[in-house]
Amino acid sequence: MNKKAIGYEIIARDGEARSGVIKTRRGAVETPVFMPVGTLGTVKGTRFEALESAELDARIILGNTYHLWLRPGEETIRECGGLHRFVGWGRPLLTDSGGFQVWSLGALRKITEEGTEFRSHVDGSARFLSPEVSMQVQAALGSDIVMAFDECAPGDASHEGARESMLLTARWAGRSRLSFDALQKEGLDAGRVGERELPSDSELSGAQALFGIVQGAAHLDLRRESLERTAAIGFDGYAIGGLSVGEEKGVMYRVVEEIAPLMPGDKPRYLMGVGTPEDLVECVARGVDMFDCVLPTRNGRTGQAFTSRGRLNIKNAQWARDRRPLDEQCACSVCRRHSRAYLRHLYLTGEMLASILLTHHNLAFFLDTMRIVRQAIRSGDFTRFRREFLEAVGSGVA
Amino acid sequence: MNKKAIGYEIIARDGEARSGVIKTRRGAVETPVFMPVGTLGTVKGTRFEALESAELDARIILGNTYHLWLRPGEETIRECGGLHRFVGWGRPLLTDSGGFQVWSLGALRKITEEGTEFRSHVDGSARFLSPEVSMQVQAALGSDIVMAFDECAPGDASHEGARESMLLTARWAGRSRLSFDALQKEGLDAGRVGERELPSDSELSGAQALFGIVQGAAHLDLRRESLERTAAIGFDGYAIGGLSVGEEKGVMYRVVEEIAPLMPGDKPRYLMGVGTPEDLVECVARGVDMFDCVLPTRNGRTGQAFTSRGRLNIKNAQWARDRRPLDEQCACSVCRRHSRAYLRHLYLTGEMLASILLTHHNLAFFLDTMRIVRQAIRSGDFTRFRREFLEAVGSGVA
Numbered sequence: 001m002n003k004k005a006i007g008y009e010i011i012a013r014d015g016e017a018r019s020g021v022i023k024t025r026r027g028a029v030e031t032p033v034f035m036p037v038g039t040l041g042t043v044k045g046t047r048f049e050a051l052e053s054a055e056l057d058a059r060i061i062l063g064n065t066y067h068l069w070l071r072p073g074e075e076t077i078r079e080c081g082g083l084h085r086f087v088g089w090g091r092p093l094l095t096d097s098g099g100f101q102v103w104s105l106g107a108l109r110k111i112t113e114e115g116t117e118f119r120s121h122v123d124g125s126a127r128f129l130s131p132e133v134s135m136q137v138q139a140a141l142g143s144d145i146v147m148a149f150d151e152c153a154p155g156d157a158s159h160e161g162a163r164e165s166m167l168l169t170a171r172w173a174g175r176s177r178l179s180f181d182a183l184q185k186e187g188l189d190a191g192r193v194g195e196r197e198l199p200s201d202s203e204l205s206g207a208q209a210l211f212g213i214v215q216g217a218a219h220l221d222l223r224r225e226s227l228e229r230t231a232a233i234g235f236d237g238y239a240i241g242g243l244s245v246g247e248e249k250g251v252m253y254r255v256v257e258e259i260a261p262l263m264p265g266d267k268p269r270y271l272m273g274v275g276t277p278e279d280l281v282e283c284v285a286r287g288v289d290m291f292d293c294v295l296p297t298r299n300g301r302t303g304q305a306f307t308s309r310g311r312l313n314i315k316n317a318q319w320a321r322d323r324r325p326l327d328e329q330c331a332c333s334v335c336r337r338h339s340r341a342y343l344r345h346l347y348l349t350g351e352m353l354a355s356i357l358l359t360h361h362n363l364a365f366f367l368d369t370m371r372i373v374r375q376a377i378r379s380g381d382f383t384r385f386r387r388e389f390l391e392a393v394g395s396g397v398a
Numbered sequence: 399m400n401k402k403a404i405g406y407e408i409i410a411r412d413g414e415a416r417s418g419v420i421k422t423r424r425g426a427v428e429t430p431v432f433m434p435v436g437t438l439g440t441v442k443g444t445r446f447e448a449l450e451s452a453e454l455d456a457r458i459i460l461g462n463t464y465h466l467w468l469r470p471g472e473e474t475i476r477e478c479g480g481l482h483r484f485v486g487w488g489r490p491l492l493t494d495s496g497g498f499q500v501w502s503l504g505a506l507r508k509i510t511e512e513g514t515e516f517r518s519h520v521d522g523s524a525r526f527l528s529p530e531v532s533m534q535v536q537a538a539l540g541s542d543i544v545m546a547f548d549e550c551a552p553g554d555a556s557h558e559g560a561r562e563s564m565l566l567t568a569r570w571a572g573r574s575r576l577s578f579d580a581l582q583k584e585g586l587d588a589g590r591v592g593e594r595e596l597p598s599d600s601e602l603s604g605a606q607a608l609f610g611i612v613q614g615a616a617h618l619d620l621r622r623e624s625l626e627r628t629a630a631i632g633f634d635g636y637a638i639g640g641l642s643v644g645e646e647k648g649v650m651y652r653v654v655e656e657i658a659p660l661m662p663g664d665k666p667r668y669l670m671g672v673g674t675p676e677d678l679v680e681c682v683a684r685g686v687d688m689f690d691c692v693l694p695t696r697n698g699r700t701g702q703a704f705t706s707r708g709r710l711n712i713k714n715a716q717w718a719r720d721r722r723p724l725d726e727q728c729a730c731s732v733c734r735r736h737s738r739a740y741l742r743h744l745y746l747t748g749e750m751l752a753s754i755l756l757t758h759h760n761l762a763f764f765l766d767t768m769r770i771v772r773q774a775i776r777s778g779d780f781t782r783f784r785r786e787f788l789e790a791v792g793s794g795v796a
Contacts, residue, residue, distance in 0.1 A: 088735040337486040353440040
């Protein structure tokens with residue numbers, strides 16, 4: 001018996017771009033895929049029914065270990081049967097490790113070999129996160145894909161600083177792997193899928209999968225070294241972390257272009273925390289399979305819509321009596337029903353429905369873009385799609 | 399040709415309780431009916447798709463003339479084709495007159511024979527609302543049921559003060575009627591339904607309907623006089639206003655018990671701004687057909703759920719790890735999917751989804767209660783239903 005936590009099958013390639021299927025214990029995820037972010041166990045402003053609808057059809061969403069660990073806490077979630085049961089979502093879940101969040105706390109945290117001491121942003125209490133703690137919490141969450149606990153370096157980190165950080169990430173990756181394997185053996189994964197719940201011919205074990213993370217800031221040699229060290233440990237998938245943290249856009253594209261094609265070709269490649277619709281298309285072209293980002297939800301709440309012709313600020317006076325939808329090319333339920341004038345009115349009067357509808361449209365735009373990306377790769381038409389998409393998005397909303 | 403704006407057919411009676419169908423130009427509304435409140439053109443926290451779903455199936459919702467007049471303004475709504483088109487709702491809409499809202503402004507308003515001067519709560523600008531202005535705005539909104547412009551008296555108003563106020567309401571009712579009829583003649587109803595859009599055998603004219611409002615505070619003789627004066631003018635339906643404004647619960651029930659049976663039996667009877675689930679059932683028993691109230695939506699946003707065993711405060715620590723739904727008797731999509739523990743977590747972390755889900759459940763509870771009320775009246779079983787419902791609601795959530 002040599003069953004795996006996840007499977008990955010590539011169906012089509014177009015240049016470096018790949019399209020395939022990740023098989024998880026909770027269903028299949030077609031790639032390239034965008035994962036909506038459900039920080040605290042909710043994709044903000046969105047009902048799970050909408051995520052499951054044919055319109056959005058989000059196949060996998062993300063949860064943040066740091067946030068869920070602080071509230072409601074791992075014990076509550078474990079007692080409620082793991083994160084899937086706690087929130088009422090039966091499709092795949094990926095959880096990050098908390099490494100990026102505690103790194104973002106800045107002055108509030110102190111990093112040692114052992115792990116990261118920090119103060120909770122909720123109540124100021126002293127907390128300690130390490131590879132072992134992160135693996136324990138992610139086991140209690142029972143997510144389908146677990147991320148190794150890593151350390152992020154600033155986008156402009158010196159070679160020396162970035163190397164030190166990258167080596168720490170590599171050591172933490174080893175500890176994450178050991179701790180994760182022990183927890184699986186002890187049966188502490190709250191999201192475990194029993195053999196009888198999987199198809200009888202399934203190649204899957206029902207266990208959690210573990211992804212490693214490549215760091216190294218903007219230094220390509222460190223990125224390559226990080227990838228080698230991470231791959232040597234062996235993971236079910238590989239992520240590029242530490243991008244989209246304030247570096248210039250060109251740096252991100254260069255790192256992805258250099259590193260993605262070097263990542264193990266038979267495993268999913270995940271670019272963490274990225275990005276705009278343009279970023280998604282550009283990084284698919286460089287060989288990335290998975291993305292997550294708060295942009296569609298966060299910007300939806302602040303009144304920004306992503307459209308096929310770029311961004312639209314719903315606050316602008318020019319939309320006051322505009323009966324057109326956010327995006328005339330969009331077939332989502334918001335664009336089919338509501339005008340810019342109405343959405344602007346909702347936003348200006350502080351109505352929750354503004355956030356709900358803009359978030360929905362933005363998610364539809366991101367998820368639909370990825371659906372078209374997959375089709376384009378599978379039909380060998382990705383190069384043309386990429387050119388036309390970027391041209392349209394750059395043309396501006398009228 | 400003697401076509402009416404709305405039709406009302408009573409199908410069954412049980413004591414004073416009635417069940418029937420209001421036929422409007424935008425579809426049928428079965429009574430007794432609860433109308434969710436869509437103050438600013440949105441039932442707060444709720445997508446129109448949810449209101450239309452088989453689960454909620456809200457047949458009519460309410461809009462507030464005062465709020466929509468201030469924002470986005472009647473001109474914007476008229477230019478966008480009326481309130482239905484502006485918000486994207488094709489079912490019936492009732493608008494209030496703004497009388498109650500400006501009355502609620504207290505010190506910010508000055509009432510004269512001509513109308514009410516007040517300062518906008520939005521920007522402090524001086525505004526003037528009168529029967530004529532209210533009718534103009536409601537014509538621009540194009541709602542299917544328009545309310546006459548009335549003056550509300552405090553719940554504890556003296557006989558003299560209440561009579562003066564009631565007589566002013568009666569004079570304003572006459573002016574509302576005249577102004578309304580002129581506007582219909584001038585074709586200024588933005589929601590007009592053309593003859594070709596109505597069924598060929600329709601008894602309806604496609605015009606707006608106008609309801610009169612009975613005032614008189616807690617004084618039964620004034621209430622009777624108000625009803626006589628209002629009915630003498632002639633309206634498509636009649637409302638009881640000025641209740642649920644701080645008076646004791648017994649006062650409200652006594653006024654309704656006295657007045658509802660005296661209201662024209664062949665027209666819908668509408669109790670404005672009421673109330674709790676218990677109030678709905680008690681006032682149906684006293685002969686009321688229509689209700690509206692912000693309780694399910696407002697209390698949803700502040701963490702209170704209405705259930706078959708009374709109210710549940712989602713903030714309470716006792717639900718922290720409770721995997722049961724809000725209401726074990728409830729079949730709504732929130733209760734089918736989410737636990738008290740999860741909803742409490744969402745509420746405590748300030749997640750919008752808490753408001754969305756609690757509002758949805760509360761609306762489902764109110765609308766479902768009315769569905770059962772209708773069935774009970776039609777099957778002659780209302781007395782037993784009323785007793786058992788009130789007993790259960792009073793028993794407390796465990």
